[in-house]
Amino acid sequence: MENKSANIGARLDRLPNSGWHVKMWLVSAFALLVCWSNGIGGAVQNILLNEIHWLEPGTTLLAMWGTTYTAGQLFGALVGGPIGDKIGRKKSILLYEIIHIIAMIGGAVSPNVYVLYVFRLVQGFGLGALLVVLFAGFTEYVPGRNRGVWSSRNSFIGNWAHPICNGIAFVIGLTAISYNMNWRVQYMIPSILSIIASILIAKKYPESPRWLEAQGRVEEADAIMTQIEKEIEASTGKPLPEVTEEPKAVKPLPYSALFKGKLLKRTIVGSLVLIGMNTIQYTLMTWMPSLLKSMGYDTSQSQFMTMFGLFGAPFGIFIASLIMDKVPRRVMGVVLLIGMAVMGVITGQQTTMTALIVSTFLLNTIIYMYVCYASAVYVPEMWPTSAKLSGSGFCNAMGRVSNIFFPFLVTYVASSIGSSAVFILISVVAVIIAVSVAIFGVETRGESVEDIGNVE
Numbered sequence: 001m002e003n004k005s006a007n008i009g010a011r012l013d014r015l016p017n018s019g020w021h022v023k024m025w026l027v028s029a030f031a032l033l034v035c036w037s038n039g040i041g042g043a044v045q046n047i048l049l050n051e052i053h054w055l056e057p058g059t060t061l062l063a064m065w066g067t068t069y070t071a072g073q074l075f076g077a078l079v080g081g082p083i084g085d086k087i088g089r090k091k092s093i094l095l096y097e098i099i100h101i102i103a104m105i106g107g108a109v110s111p112n113v114y115v116l117y118v119f120r121l122v123q124g125f126g127l128g129a130l131l132v133v134l135f136a137g138f139t140e141y142v143p144g145r146n147r148g149v150w151s152s153r154n155s156f157i158g159n160w161a162h163p164i165c166n167g168i169a170f171v172i173g174l175t176a177i178s179y180n181m182n183w184r185v186q187y188m189i190p191s192i193l194s195i196i197a198s199i200l201i202a203k204k205y206p207e208s209p210r211w212l213e214a215q216g217r218v219e220e221a222d223a224i225m226t227q228i229e230k231e232i233e234a235s236t237g238k239p240l241p242e243v244t245e246e247p248k249a250v251k252p253l254p255y256s257a258l259f260k261g262k263l264l265k266r267t268i269v270g271s272l273v274l275i276g277m278n279t280i281q282y283t284l285m286t287w288m289p290s291l292l293k294s295m296g297y298d299t300s301q302s303q304f305m306t307m308f309g310l311f312g313a314p315f316g317i318f319i320a321s322l323i324m325d326k327v328p329r330r331v332m333g334v335v336l337l338i339g340m341a342v343m344g345v346i347t348g349q350q351t352t353m354t355a356l357i358v359s360t361f362l363l364n365t366i367i368y369m370y371v372c373y374a375s376a377v378y379v380p381e382m383w384p385t386s387a388k389l390s391g392s393g394f395c396n397a398m399g400r401v402s403n404i405f406f407p408f409l410v411t412y413v414a415s416s417i418g419s420s421a422v423f424i425l426i427s428v429v430a431v432i433i434a435v436s437v438a439i440f441g442v443e444t445r446g447e448s449v450e451d452i453g454n455v456e
Helices: 008-013 019-034 041-050 060-087 089-108 113-138 144-158 161-174 179-204 209-214 218-236 255-259 261-294 299-310 312-323 329-348 353-381 385-416 420-440
Strands: none
Touching: 008 209, 008 218, 019 113, 019 144, 019 161, 019 179, 019 218, 041 060, 041 161, 041 179, 060 089, 060 113, 060 385, 089 113, 089 179, 113 144, 113 353, 113 385, 144 312, 144 353, 161 179, 209 218, 209 385, 255 261, 255 385, 261 299, 261 329, 261 353, 261 385, 261 420, 299 312, 299 353, 312 353, 329 353, 329 420, 353 385, 385 420
16 A cells, blocks of 8 residues: 555544544543542542551551552552553553453452452553543544643543542442442443443544554545544534645654653653642642641541542633633643642732632642643643653653652651641642653644654
Protein backbone atom coordinates (compact mmCIF):
# COMPACT_ATOMS: atom_id res chain seq x y z
CA MET A 1 0.00 0.00 0.00
CA GLU A 2 1.29 3.44 -0.87
CA ASN A 3 2.05 5.45 2.25
CA LYS A 4 0.25 8.66 1.35
CA SER A 5 -1.66 11.10 3.58
CA ALA A 6 -5.41 11.14 4.16
CA ASN A 7 -5.13 14.62 5.80
CA ILE A 8 -6.93 13.25 8.87
CA GLY A 9 -5.95 16.09 11.22
CA ALA A 10 -7.38 18.86 9.04
CA ARG A 11 -10.53 16.82 8.33
CA LEU A 12 -11.16 16.22 12.06
CA ASP A 13 -10.35 19.80 13.09
CA ARG A 14 -12.85 21.38 10.66
CA LEU A 15 -15.79 19.28 11.90
CA PRO A 16 -18.63 21.23 13.57
CA ASN A 17 -19.76 20.20 17.06
CA SER A 18 -22.18 17.33 16.54
CA GLY A 19 -24.00 14.37 18.03
CA TRP A 20 -21.00 12.23 17.07
CA HIS A 21 -18.73 14.29 19.36
CA VAL A 22 -21.32 14.06 22.16
CA LYS A 23 -21.48 10.26 21.70
CA MET A 24 -17.67 9.95 21.86
CA TRP A 25 -17.61 12.12 24.98
CA LEU A 26 -20.40 10.24 26.79
CA VAL A 27 -18.86 6.82 26.10
CA SER A 28 -15.41 8.01 27.29
CA ALA A 29 -16.86 9.80 30.32
CA PHE A 30 -18.98 6.79 31.35
CA ALA A 31 -15.91 4.52 31.16
CA LEU A 32 -14.00 7.04 33.33
CA LEU A 33 -16.86 7.35 35.81
CA VAL A 34 -17.34 3.64 36.59
CA CYS A 35 -13.72 2.36 36.83
CA TRP A 36 -13.69 3.11 40.54
CA SER A 37 -11.52 0.39 42.14
CA ASN A 38 -9.60 3.45 43.40
CA GLY A 39 -12.66 5.29 44.78
CA ILE A 40 -13.82 2.40 46.99
CA GLY A 41 -10.34 1.88 48.49
CA GLY A 42 -11.08 3.84 51.68
CA ALA A 43 -14.50 2.27 52.33
CA VAL A 44 -13.20 -1.29 51.72
CA GLN A 45 -10.11 -0.70 53.89
CA ASN A 46 -12.39 0.55 56.69
CA ILE A 47 -14.38 -2.72 56.67
CA LEU A 48 -11.28 -4.96 56.42
CA LEU A 49 -9.68 -3.06 59.33
CA ASN A 50 -12.56 -2.37 61.70
CA GLU A 51 -15.17 -5.04 61.00
CA ILE A 52 -13.71 -8.32 59.66
CA HIS A 53 -10.11 -7.70 60.84
CA TRP A 54 -8.26 -8.91 57.76
CA LEU A 55 -6.05 -5.88 58.46
CA GLU A 56 -4.75 -4.83 61.88
CA PRO A 57 -3.78 -1.30 63.09
CA GLY A 58 -0.09 -0.41 62.92
CA THR A 59 0.89 -3.33 60.66
CA THR A 60 3.00 -3.24 57.50
CA LEU A 61 0.14 -4.98 55.69
CA LEU A 62 -2.16 -2.05 56.48
CA ALA A 63 0.48 0.49 55.39
CA MET A 64 0.82 -1.38 52.08
CA TRP A 65 -2.89 -1.00 51.24
CA GLY A 66 -2.35 2.31 49.43
CA THR A 67 1.24 1.65 48.33
CA THR A 68 0.37 -1.61 46.52
CA TYR A 69 -2.32 0.12 44.48
CA THR A 70 -0.12 3.14 43.69
CA ALA A 71 2.74 0.86 42.59
CA GLY A 72 0.30 -0.90 40.23
CA GLN A 73 -0.88 2.45 38.83
CA LEU A 74 2.71 3.61 38.33
CA PHE A 75 3.63 0.45 36.40
CA GLY A 76 0.34 0.60 34.43
CA ALA A 77 0.96 4.18 33.30
CA LEU A 78 4.58 3.41 32.37
CA VAL A 79 3.90 0.19 30.42
CA GLY A 80 0.34 0.89 29.28
CA GLY A 81 1.25 4.03 27.30
CA PRO A 82 3.82 2.46 24.93
CA ILE A 83 1.59 -0.62 24.43
CA GLY A 84 -1.31 1.72 23.53
CA ASP A 85 0.90 3.54 21.00
CA LYS A 86 1.72 0.16 19.42
CA ILE A 87 -1.73 -1.52 19.29
CA GLY A 88 -4.05 1.51 19.00
CA ARG A 89 -6.52 3.44 21.13
CA LYS A 90 -9.58 1.19 20.92
CA LYS A 91 -7.73 -2.11 21.43
CA SER A 92 -5.75 -0.73 24.39
CA ILE A 93 -8.87 0.68 26.10
CA LEU A 94 -10.57 -2.73 25.79
CA LEU A 95 -7.41 -4.59 26.91
CA TYR A 96 -7.02 -2.47 30.06
CA GLU A 97 -10.77 -2.60 30.79
CA ILE A 98 -10.62 -6.43 30.68
CA ILE A 99 -7.56 -6.54 32.98
CA HIS A 100 -9.23 -4.10 35.40
CA ILE A 101 -12.60 -5.93 35.39
CA ILE A 102 -10.96 -9.35 35.99
CA ALA A 103 -8.90 -7.85 38.85
CA MET A 104 -12.03 -6.30 40.46
CA ILE A 105 -13.98 -9.58 40.20
CA GLY A 106 -10.90 -11.40 41.56
CA GLY A 107 -10.83 -8.95 44.45
CA ALA A 108 -14.52 -9.57 45.14
CA VAL A 109 -14.04 -13.35 45.47
CA SER A 110 -10.68 -13.27 47.30
CA PRO A 111 -10.55 -15.88 50.09
CA ASN A 112 -8.00 -13.93 52.16
CA VAL A 113 -6.18 -10.60 52.34
CA TYR A 114 -3.05 -11.88 50.55
CA VAL A 115 -4.97 -12.89 47.42
CA LEU A 116 -6.84 -9.57 47.61
CA TYR A 117 -3.51 -7.69 47.63
CA VAL A 118 -2.39 -9.47 44.45
CA PHE A 119 -5.62 -8.41 42.74
CA ARG A 120 -5.28 -4.91 44.20
CA LEU A 121 -1.86 -4.59 42.53
CA VAL A 122 -3.40 -5.68 39.20
CA GLN A 123 -6.35 -3.28 39.70
CA GLY A 124 -3.85 -0.44 40.05
CA PHE A 125 -2.05 -1.58 36.90
CA GLY A 126 -5.29 -1.78 34.89
CA LEU A 127 -6.54 1.61 36.08
CA GLY A 128 -3.16 3.34 35.66
CA ALA A 129 -3.01 2.22 32.02
CA LEU A 130 -6.73 2.82 31.36
CA LEU A 131 -6.71 6.43 32.59
CA VAL A 132 -3.78 7.29 30.31
CA VAL A 133 -5.56 5.94 27.21
CA LEU A 134 -9.00 7.36 28.05
CA PHE A 135 -7.70 10.88 28.68
CA ALA A 136 -4.87 11.09 26.13
CA GLY A 137 -6.55 9.03 23.40
CA PHE A 138 -9.71 11.14 23.58
CA THR A 139 -7.77 14.29 22.57
CA GLU A 140 -7.26 12.77 19.08
CA TYR A 141 -10.98 12.66 18.27
CA VAL A 142 -11.97 16.28 18.95
CA PRO A 143 -11.07 19.54 17.13
CA GLY A 144 -8.16 21.66 18.36
CA ARG A 145 -10.34 24.79 18.71
CA ASN A 146 -12.40 23.32 21.60
CA ARG A 147 -10.36 20.28 22.66
CA GLY A 148 -9.89 21.74 26.15
CA VAL A 149 -13.64 22.03 26.71
CA TRP A 150 -14.35 18.44 25.58
CA SER A 151 -11.50 17.05 27.71
CA SER A 152 -12.68 19.11 30.72
CA ARG A 153 -16.17 17.62 30.34
CA ASN A 154 -14.57 14.17 30.50
CA SER A 155 -12.85 15.15 33.74
CA PHE A 156 -16.06 16.66 35.14
CA ILE A 157 -18.00 13.40 34.73
CA GLY A 158 -15.07 11.18 35.76
CA ASN A 159 -14.47 13.05 39.02
CA TRP A 160 -17.98 12.26 40.28
CA ALA A 161 -16.70 8.69 40.78
CA HIS A 162 -15.52 9.27 44.38
CA PRO A 163 -18.74 10.79 45.76
CA ILE A 164 -20.96 8.32 43.83
CA CYS A 165 -19.13 5.16 44.87
CA ASN A 166 -18.87 6.35 48.48
CA GLY A 167 -22.61 7.11 48.37
CA ILE A 168 -23.24 3.56 47.12
CA ALA A 169 -21.01 2.20 49.91
CA PHE A 170 -23.10 4.17 52.43
CA VAL A 171 -26.37 2.74 50.99
CA ILE A 172 -24.99 -0.84 51.06
CA GLY A 173 -24.12 -0.26 54.72
CA LEU A 174 -27.79 0.52 55.47
CA THR A 175 -28.91 -2.93 54.22
CA ALA A 176 -28.88 -6.13 56.25
CA ILE A 177 -25.97 -7.51 54.22
CA SER A 178 -23.02 -8.84 56.28
CA TYR A 179 -19.74 -6.92 56.33
CA ASN A 180 -18.02 -9.92 54.73
CA MET A 181 -20.33 -9.53 51.71
CA ASN A 182 -20.54 -5.71 51.84
CA TRP A 183 -17.04 -4.98 50.54
CA ARG A 184 -17.34 -7.74 47.92
CA VAL A 185 -20.51 -6.11 46.54
CA GLN A 186 -18.59 -2.81 46.39
CA TYR A 187 -16.18 -4.50 43.94
CA MET A 188 -18.91 -6.22 41.90
CA ILE A 189 -20.90 -3.03 41.12
CA PRO A 190 -18.06 -1.24 39.22
CA SER A 191 -17.16 -4.59 37.58
CA ILE A 192 -20.64 -4.86 36.05
CA LEU A 193 -20.74 -1.17 35.09
CA SER A 194 -17.28 -1.45 33.48
CA ILE A 195 -18.45 -4.46 31.44
CA ILE A 196 -21.27 -2.22 30.10
CA ALA A 197 -18.69 0.53 29.36
CA SER A 198 -16.51 -1.99 27.47
CA ILE A 199 -19.46 -3.12 25.32
CA LEU A 200 -20.23 0.53 24.48
CA ILE A 201 -16.58 1.14 23.51
CA ALA A 202 -16.50 -2.02 21.36
CA LYS A 203 -19.69 -0.95 19.53
CA LYS A 204 -19.51 2.86 19.41
CA TYR A 205 -15.82 3.81 19.53
CA PRO A 206 -13.89 3.84 16.23
CA GLU A 207 -10.14 3.40 16.17
CA SER A 208 -8.41 6.80 16.12
CA PRO A 209 -7.95 7.74 12.43
CA ARG A 210 -5.09 10.00 13.53
CA TRP A 211 -3.29 7.00 15.07
CA LEU A 212 -3.95 4.83 12.00
CA GLU A 213 -2.50 7.51 9.70
CA ALA A 214 0.57 7.88 11.95
CA GLN A 215 1.08 4.10 11.60
CA GLY A 216 0.99 4.35 7.80
CA ARG A 217 -2.42 2.61 7.67
CA VAL A 218 -3.80 5.40 5.51
CA GLU A 219 -6.63 3.49 3.77
CA GLU A 220 -8.08 2.33 7.11
CA ALA A 221 -7.78 5.87 8.49
CA ASP A 222 -9.53 7.29 5.43
CA ALA A 223 -12.36 4.71 5.64
CA ILE A 224 -13.08 5.51 9.33
CA MET A 225 -12.79 9.27 8.72
CA THR A 226 -15.20 9.07 5.78
CA GLN A 227 -17.70 7.17 7.96
CA ILE A 228 -17.44 9.85 10.69
CA GLU A 229 -17.98 12.62 8.11
CA LYS A 230 -21.06 10.85 6.69
CA GLU A 231 -22.53 10.40 10.19
CA ILE A 232 -22.02 14.10 11.05
CA GLU A 233 -23.44 15.28 7.70
CA ALA A 234 -26.50 13.08 8.21
CA SER A 235 -27.08 14.36 11.76
CA THR A 236 -26.58 18.08 10.97
CA GLY A 237 -28.30 17.98 7.58
CA LYS A 238 -25.63 20.30 6.17
CA PRO A 239 -22.55 19.73 4.01
CA LEU A 240 -19.29 19.83 5.96
CA PRO A 241 -16.89 22.78 5.59
CA GLU A 242 -14.20 22.39 2.95
CA VAL A 243 -10.79 21.12 4.04
CA THR A 244 -8.53 24.13 3.53
CA GLU A 245 -5.31 22.98 5.18
CA GLU A 246 -2.61 21.02 3.42
CA PRO A 247 -1.68 17.59 4.81
CA LYS A 248 1.03 17.68 7.47
CA ALA A 249 3.74 15.07 7.80
CA VAL A 250 2.93 12.47 10.46
CA LYS A 251 5.72 10.08 11.35
CA PRO A 252 6.21 7.35 13.93
CA LEU A 253 8.49 8.18 16.86
CA PRO A 254 10.39 5.73 19.08
CA TYR A 255 9.96 5.77 22.87
CA SER A 256 13.49 7.21 23.17
CA ALA A 257 12.25 10.40 21.43
CA LEU A 258 10.64 11.43 24.75
CA PHE A 259 14.10 12.01 26.21
CA LYS A 260 15.65 14.08 23.40
CA GLY A 261 15.32 17.56 21.93
CA LYS A 262 11.99 19.39 22.14
CA LEU A 263 10.12 16.39 23.55
CA LEU A 264 12.52 16.14 26.52
CA LYS A 265 11.37 19.61 27.64
CA ARG A 266 7.73 18.46 27.42
CA THR A 267 8.55 15.26 29.31
CA ILE A 268 10.05 17.34 32.16
CA VAL A 269 7.22 19.92 32.23
CA GLY A 270 4.49 17.24 31.95
CA SER A 271 6.07 15.25 34.78
CA LEU A 272 6.32 18.34 37.02
CA VAL A 273 2.71 19.35 36.26
CA LEU A 274 1.46 15.90 37.35
CA ILE A 275 3.83 15.68 40.33
CA GLY A 276 2.24 18.94 41.49
CA MET A 277 -1.26 17.59 40.95
CA ASN A 278 -0.64 14.28 42.74
CA THR A 279 1.24 15.68 45.75
CA ILE A 280 -1.12 18.60 46.40
CA GLN A 281 -4.35 16.65 45.79
CA TYR A 282 -3.10 13.67 47.84
CA THR A 283 -2.02 15.85 50.77
CA LEU A 284 -5.33 17.64 51.00
CA MET A 285 -7.53 14.54 50.52
CA THR A 286 -5.59 12.36 52.95
CA TRP A 287 -4.43 14.80 55.58
CA MET A 288 -7.30 17.26 55.86
CA PRO A 289 -9.30 15.33 58.53
CA SER A 290 -6.24 14.75 60.74
CA LEU A 291 -4.99 18.32 60.21
CA LEU A 292 -8.35 19.65 61.39
CA LYS A 293 -8.35 17.23 64.33
CA SER A 294 -4.92 18.53 65.39
CA MET A 295 -6.39 22.07 65.32
CA GLY A 296 -8.86 20.98 68.01
CA TYR A 297 -11.90 19.79 66.03
CA ASP A 298 -13.38 16.39 66.89
CA THR A 299 -13.70 13.58 64.34
CA SER A 300 -17.30 14.33 63.30
CA GLN A 301 -16.56 18.07 62.94
CA SER A 302 -13.44 17.42 60.84
CA GLN A 303 -15.32 14.92 58.62
CA PHE A 304 -18.12 17.43 58.09
CA MET A 305 -15.67 20.22 57.23
CA THR A 306 -13.69 17.97 54.86
CA MET A 307 -16.87 16.83 53.10
CA PHE A 308 -18.12 20.42 52.72
CA GLY A 309 -14.74 21.53 51.39
CA LEU A 310 -14.80 18.74 48.79
CA PHE A 311 -17.88 20.27 47.16
CA GLY A 312 -15.26 22.57 45.67
CA ALA A 313 -14.11 19.64 43.48
CA PRO A 314 -17.03 19.39 41.00
CA PHE A 315 -17.47 23.18 41.20
CA GLY A 316 -13.81 23.71 40.24
CA ILE A 317 -13.94 21.29 37.30
CA PHE A 318 -17.19 22.86 36.06
CA ILE A 319 -15.59 26.34 36.11
CA ALA A 320 -12.51 24.92 34.34
CA SER A 321 -14.67 23.43 31.57
CA LEU A 322 -16.20 26.87 30.88
CA ILE A 323 -12.91 28.76 30.58
CA MET A 324 -10.39 26.10 29.46
CA ASP A 325 -10.21 27.22 25.82
CA LYS A 326 -10.44 30.96 26.62
CA VAL A 327 -7.10 31.22 28.48
CA PRO A 328 -3.65 30.24 27.14
CA ARG A 329 -2.55 26.94 28.70
CA ARG A 330 0.69 28.23 30.23
CA VAL A 331 -1.07 31.25 31.74
CA MET A 332 -3.82 29.06 33.19
CA GLY A 333 -1.33 26.63 34.74
CA VAL A 334 0.72 29.40 36.36
CA VAL A 335 -2.36 31.28 37.65
CA LEU A 336 -3.88 28.11 39.19
CA LEU A 337 -0.58 27.11 40.81
CA ILE A 338 -0.07 30.58 42.30
CA GLY A 339 -3.74 30.51 43.42
CA MET A 340 -3.09 27.21 45.24
CA ALA A 341 0.06 28.63 46.85
CA VAL A 342 -1.80 31.69 48.16
CA MET A 343 -4.86 29.72 49.34
CA GLY A 344 -2.58 27.13 50.97
CA VAL A 345 -0.98 29.81 53.16
CA ILE A 346 -4.38 31.44 53.94
CA THR A 347 -6.01 28.07 54.84
CA GLY A 348 -3.19 27.16 57.23
CA GLN A 349 -3.77 30.40 59.19
CA GLN A 350 -7.55 30.08 59.71
CA THR A 351 -8.78 29.25 63.20
CA THR A 352 -12.61 29.43 63.11
CA MET A 353 -14.77 26.66 61.65
CA THR A 354 -16.56 28.95 59.15
CA ALA A 355 -13.31 30.47 57.88
CA LEU A 356 -11.75 27.01 57.50
CA ILE A 357 -14.76 25.66 55.57
CA VAL A 358 -14.73 28.66 53.20
CA SER A 359 -10.96 28.56 52.66
CA THR A 360 -10.86 24.75 52.09
CA PHE A 361 -13.78 25.07 49.64
CA LEU A 362 -11.88 27.76 47.69
CA LEU A 363 -8.63 25.78 47.88
CA ASN A 364 -10.41 22.64 46.61
CA THR A 365 -12.03 24.65 43.80
CA ILE A 366 -8.61 25.84 42.56
CA ILE A 367 -6.99 22.41 43.09
CA TYR A 368 -9.65 20.64 41.03
CA MET A 369 -9.51 23.26 38.29
CA TYR A 370 -5.82 22.35 38.20
CA VAL A 371 -6.56 18.57 38.30
CA CYS A 372 -8.80 19.03 35.25
CA TYR A 373 -6.19 21.21 33.50
CA ALA A 374 -3.28 18.86 34.25
CA SER A 375 -4.65 15.33 33.89
CA ALA A 376 -7.42 15.78 31.30
CA VAL A 377 -6.18 18.62 29.09
CA TYR A 378 -2.59 19.91 29.16
CA VAL A 379 -0.45 16.79 29.64
CA PRO A 380 -2.52 14.53 27.30
CA GLU A 381 -2.48 17.06 24.44
CA MET A 382 1.21 18.04 24.35
CA TRP A 383 2.42 14.96 22.42
CA PRO A 384 2.71 13.88 18.76
CA THR A 385 0.14 11.19 17.87
CA SER A 386 2.66 8.33 17.61
CA ALA A 387 4.08 9.06 21.10
CA LYS A 388 0.90 10.43 22.75
CA LEU A 389 0.22 7.57 25.17
CA SER A 390 3.92 6.93 25.86
CA GLY A 391 4.53 10.59 26.77
CA SER A 392 1.35 10.93 28.79
CA GLY A 393 1.97 7.57 30.48
CA PHE A 394 5.56 8.44 31.49
CA CYS A 395 4.45 11.77 33.03
CA ASN A 396 1.61 10.01 34.88
CA ALA A 397 4.10 7.46 36.21
CA MET A 398 6.35 10.26 37.52
CA GLY A 399 3.31 11.75 39.26
CA ARG A 400 2.63 8.37 40.91
CA VAL A 401 6.29 8.03 42.01
CA SER A 402 6.00 11.36 43.83
CA ASN A 403 2.91 10.02 45.60
CA ILE A 404 4.97 7.19 47.06
CA PHE A 405 7.65 9.48 48.58
CA PHE A 406 5.78 12.73 49.32
CA PRO A 407 3.71 11.30 52.24
CA PHE A 408 6.95 10.72 54.20
CA LEU A 409 7.89 14.38 53.77
CA VAL A 410 4.38 15.49 54.79
CA THR A 411 4.49 13.26 57.89
CA TYR A 412 7.90 14.67 58.87
CA VAL A 413 6.80 18.31 58.38
CA ALA A 414 3.55 17.77 60.33
CA SER A 415 5.31 16.09 63.28
CA SER A 416 8.39 18.33 63.50
CA ILE A 417 6.95 21.77 62.65
CA GLY A 418 3.17 21.44 63.00
CA SER A 419 0.10 20.60 60.96
CA SER A 420 -0.38 24.09 59.53
CA ALA A 421 3.14 23.87 58.02
CA VAL A 422 1.81 21.21 55.63
CA PHE A 423 -0.17 23.98 53.88
CA ILE A 424 3.07 25.98 53.50
CA LEU A 425 4.65 22.86 51.96
CA ILE A 426 1.79 22.71 49.40
CA SER A 427 2.48 26.37 48.58
CA VAL A 428 6.20 25.81 48.06
CA VAL A 429 5.56 22.88 45.68
CA ALA A 430 3.00 24.97 43.74
CA VAL A 431 5.41 27.93 43.31
CA ILE A 432 8.28 25.70 42.07
CA ILE A 433 6.04 24.11 39.44
CA ALA A 434 4.50 27.47 38.41
CA VAL A 435 8.01 28.80 37.63
CA SER A 436 8.78 25.64 35.60
CA VAL A 437 5.56 25.93 33.53
CA ALA A 438 6.18 29.65 32.92
CA ILE A 439 9.72 29.05 31.65
CA PHE A 440 9.49 25.67 29.89
CA GLY A 441 5.78 25.14 29.12
CA VAL A 442 4.63 24.62 25.51
CA GLU A 443 1.48 26.45 24.31
CA THR A 444 -1.16 24.03 22.98
CA ARG A 445 -4.49 25.90 23.19
CA GLY A 446 -6.38 25.81 19.89
CA GLU A 447 -3.47 24.15 18.06
CA SER A 448 -4.03 21.09 15.88
CA VAL A 449 -2.62 17.78 17.16
CA GLU A 450 -0.35 17.78 14.11
CA ASP A 451 1.08 21.26 14.81
CA ILE A 452 1.65 20.38 18.48
CA GLY A 453 3.34 17.19 17.33
CA ASN A 454 5.73 18.96 14.96
CA VAL A 455 8.96 18.64 16.92
CA GLU A 456 11.41 19.11 14.06
